Amino acid sequence: MNLTNIxxxxxxxxxxxxxxxFFWGPRKSGIRAAVTSSGYQEAMILVKGGYTPDVIIVQHGKPVRLNFRREETAACSEMVVLDQFGKSARLPTGEIVPVEFLPEQPGEYDFACQMGMLRGKVIVE
Structure with missing residues (x-):
């Protein structure tokens, strides 16, 4: 072997x-949802090639409002589904769409696009 091959x-x-x-290394721990004056735990999620942030930390027993803003036109990101909370929403491009739910039990709950290609997680403490 010569130097170039090495x-x-x-x-x-x-x-x-x-x-x-990049694909299998450690993930970020996520962001904690901010508590608003109305009592909601709230977070803004950008939808563009994935969810940013993709991990949201909330407390159980307090209402949550996730505000999704879609900045792309890919068919996969047209909808978000929070199956374990029985919630889903269409995400028109450029609009902020709130999804509200009440997490009663601690645990980890997934959310995804309708095809399951874009994924995120709500961690309820």
Whole structure:
């Protein structure tokens, strides 16, 4: 092996390691929903190639309002489904759509697009 082959091999290993870290590395812990004067725990979620933030932390027994703003036109992101809370909503592009629910039990609850490709999580403490 000459020097060029060694450099290409190490460069390839670095690229593969970076991709693996991006997809399977540790996730962010999420953001805590802010409590508004109306008593809702509220968070704004941007829908653009995924949900940002994709993990929302709330307290049980207090109402939650997740405000979704869709900034893309992909068919997959047209709807958000919070199956365990029995909620879903259409997300028109450029509009803020609130989804309200009352988490009664602590746990982790998923939300996703109707195809299940975009995913997020509500952590109820």
């Amino acid at each position: 450099l290409v091999l190490f460069g390839g290993l670095i690229v593969v390691s970076s991709i693996a870290w």
